[in-house]
Amino acid sequence: xxxxxxxxxxxxxxxxxxxxxxxxxxxxxxxxxxxxxxxxxxxxxxxxxxxxxxxxxxxxxxxxxxxxxxxxxxxxxxxxxxxxxxxxxxxxxxxxxxxxxxxxxxxxxxxxxxxxxxxxxxxxxxxxxxxxxxxxxxxxxxxxxxxxxxxxxxxxxxxxxxxxxxxxxxxxxxxxxxxxxxxxxxxxxxxxxxxxxxxxxxxxxxxxxxxxxxxxxxxxxxxxxxxxxxxxxxxxxxxxxxxxxxxxxxxxxxxxxxxxxxxxxxxxxxxxxxxxxxxxxxxxxxxxxxxxxxxxxxxxxxxxxxxxxxxxxxxxxxxxxxxxxxxxxxxxxxxxxxxxxxxxxxxxxxxxxxxxxxxxxxxxxxxxxxxxxxxxxxxxxxxxxxxxxxxxxxxxxxxxxxxxxxxxxxxxxxxxxxxxxxxxxxxxxxxxxxxxxxxxxxxxxxxxxxxxxxxxxxxxxxxxxxxxxxxxxxxxxxxxxxxxxxxxxxxxxxxxxxxxxxxxxxxxxxxxxxxxxxxxxxxxxxxxxxxxxxxxxxxxxxxxxxxxxxxxxxxxxxxxxxxxxxxxxxxxxxxxxxx
Amino acid sequence: xxxxxxxxxxxxxxxxxxxxxxxxxxxxxxxxxxxxxxxxxxxxxxxxxxxxxxxxxxxxxxxxxxxxxxxxxxxxxxxxxxxxxxxxxxxxxxxxxxxxxxxxxxxxxxxxxxxxxxxxxxxxxxxxxxxxxxxxxxx
Numbered sequence: 001x002x003x004x005x006x007x008x009x010x011x012x013x014x015x016x017x018x019x020x021x022x023x024x025x026x027x028x029x030x031x032x033x034x035x036x037x038x039x040x041x042x043x044x045x046x047x048x049x050x051x052x053x054x055x056x057x058x059x060x061x062x063x064x065x066x067x068x069x070x071x072x073x074x075x076x077x078x079x080x081x082x083x084x085x086x087x088x089x090x091x092x093x094x095x096x097x098x099x100x101x102x103x104x105x106x107x108x109x110x111x112x113x114x115x116x117x118x119x120x121x122x123x124x125x126x127x128x129x130x131x132x133x134x135x136x137x138x139x140x141x142x143x144x145x146x147x148x149x150x151x152x153x154x155x156x157x158x159x160x161x162x163x164x165x166x167x168x169x170x171x172x173x174x175x176x177x178x179x180x181x182x183x184x185x186x187x188x189x190x191x192x193x194x195x196x197x198x199x200x201x202x203x204x205x206x207x208x209x210x211x212x213x214x215x216x217x218x219x220x221x222x223x224x225x226x227x228x229x230x231x232x233x234x235x236x237x238x239x240x241x242x243x244x245x246x247x248x249x250x251x252x253x254x255x256x257x258x259x260x261x262x263x264x265x266x267x268x269x270x271x272x273x274x275x276x277x278x279x280x281x282x283x284x285x286x287x288x289x290x291x292x293x294x295x296x297x298x299x300x301x302x303x304x305x306x307x308x309x310x311x312x313x314x315x316x317x318x319x320x321x322x323x324x325x326x327x328x329x330x331x332x333x334x335x336x337x338x339x340x341x342x343x344x345x346x347x348x349x350x351x352x353x354x355x356x357x358x359x360x361x362x363x364x365x366x367x368x369x370x371x372x373x374x375x376x377x378x379x380x381x382x383x384x385x386x387x388x389x390x391x392x393x394x395x396x397x398x399x400x401x402x403x404x405x406x407x408x409x410x411x412x413x414x415x416x417x418x419x420x421x422x423x424x425x426x427x428x429x430x431x432x433x434x435x436x437x438x439x440x441x442x443x444x445x446x447x448x449x450x451x452x453x454x455x456x457x458x459x460x461x462x463x464x465x466x467x468x469x470x471x472x473x474x475x476x477x478x479x480x481x482x483x484x485x486x487x488x489x490x491x492x493x494x495x496x497x498x499x500x501x502x503x504x505x506x507x508x509x510x511x512x513x514x515x516x517x518x519x520x521x522x523x524x525x526x527x528x529x530x531x532x533x534x535x536x537x538x539x540x541x542x543x544x545x546x547x548x549x550x551x552x553x554x555x556x557x558x559x560x561x562x563x564x565x566x567x568x569x570x571x572x573x574x575x576x577x578x579x
Numbered sequence: 580x581x582x583x584x585x586x587x588x589x590x591x592x593x594x595x596x597x598x599x600x601x602x603x604x605x606x607x608x609x610x611x612x613x614x615x616x617x618x619x620x621x622x623x624x625x626x627x628x629x630x631x632x633x634x635x636x637x638x639x640x641x642x643x644x645x646x647x648x649x650x651x652x653x654x655x656x657x658x659x660x661x662x663x664x665x666x667x668x669x670x671x672x673x674x675x676x677x678x679x680x681x682x683x684x685x686x687x688x689x690x691x692x693x694x695x696x697x698x699x700x701x702x703x704x705x706x707x708x709x710x711x712x713x714x715x716x717x718x
Contacts, residue, residue, distance in 0.1 A: 207611030285595035290704035292593035
């Protein structure tokens, strides 16, 4: 809580339609965000029960600097992932963190399952439970519109909702947050679906006194000026994350056609530059971020002859261009927008969706699955069949789709094809085939994301492979420092603004005493508790797989060798004390 | 002539709320975006255009004319000055504002009044807001 050394938690029980608020002083030592979410989740998760068991908790948390400092805009969600079976962790921006902050909750814990499809409204006064049966089967967009009209709090609220994919428990269903951001990865949408929870509306317009206005204003302005008046954030505001497409292609690091290739011959047409030139119509920001990296493109579709057009506006990012573009051999922006629109409306995670479609295309070519099962002639570069397959992943009309809806790692056990399934740590890959750092980093990272430890960035440092132990130390220390940043729940794009002294200055200006040692200890503590909890849920750090495809398709570090990956992995395990 | 707050380029707004946070922080000494005399709104969800509800800096401010305590007094160049200590929280100004932009803060019993300080414009990263002299015909 602002100005208080306590963490204020809202507990919601969907089964009994009950809620209570608890303030815990002991959690203050975990700072906020992923720190308190890790602690709460480790206390509440039921290791013997399925991820869809009503008793499993979803933890949402924000940090001590949320909204009151520039770029501190994220909410973390921690849950038992139906995709990997263990640790689920995902971040989303837009207005959710702001609304939680001024509704007065540092964390929200959701347990139980509603008897009928429901949504819940969170305000400073507590929780209202509402009937959501009219929202059944509706897209994320239509759900958002209806709730926006039904609930008060304009301008100071957030609406997070699932689409039909979450309701049908597709294990890579995400949660849409205020139209343009998502809890995308690891299946939070399916967990909400299992709880019969279609949406949460959080509304908060409170205010708190500033105790040390001089120190706070000085700290705020320094960080604001760094974000707005220096070049640090230019990349994110200018072209946004799609700025990566061309350089990754030039490096030979752009996963193309199910990673059969590391370059895409049509990269230019789907580059950040092309999207900006031809489609970009506006930029938006998460509440409290003066940068504004959300790039909204306009997509005009001719739906009939005689100049019949419809217009759609959609947010685009590098990961979507990769997963629904290059990875599927789609070389037109219109094609990519069509696929983005589809995954948005269905409420699917774009990355996992694209990686699964890529595998399906190749599995069909190789005869592991049949066209009759697929129901569409999937081929790299063809948009329409992919649109049909996405609908079927949600409908699950046969065993193939019902299995795929559990995620690619389950599907390859049934149908084979694990050599070309682009999974790392059981999670569909992100869009950087940069080398050992990426492959190992996503494999070992706490949430099996490229963002856990930024191995892809390490790959781009000259001479990094000469010192394998040093490289592994860097991966671990980066992941531990990111636990601190994620305890603040700031946007990781701002990690170069919030270096260690800046972070201390910001915290101290609002009365939170920290030191370099304390932050370091916090990072270690969260890292260790997360690993311990994951192991309790069945994760085995010593057992990893490196699908052959990563070894076949070269990187700019050359062709990766399994023995080198295994050796790096052993060194990593020693570094974290697991062997 | 003194400058008043102007929305120069509404279409450039990115909805970051930096202006609202600045008003709360600088003028009211609060962590908040609701306790702000400028309010950014969508016109129907984030897919729609945005709008800014701001004090229009009247030369003949109806809020000051209506204030029975002289807590609100006209400011040279447009808008008002707010003498908080004189305010009794009667809310007459809220009803009198011709632009319908004065909110009332129930928590501290005072209206949320723009004092034309320009803090919001200073923290607008996208050139949406500006302190400008009003055009001649509007003087």
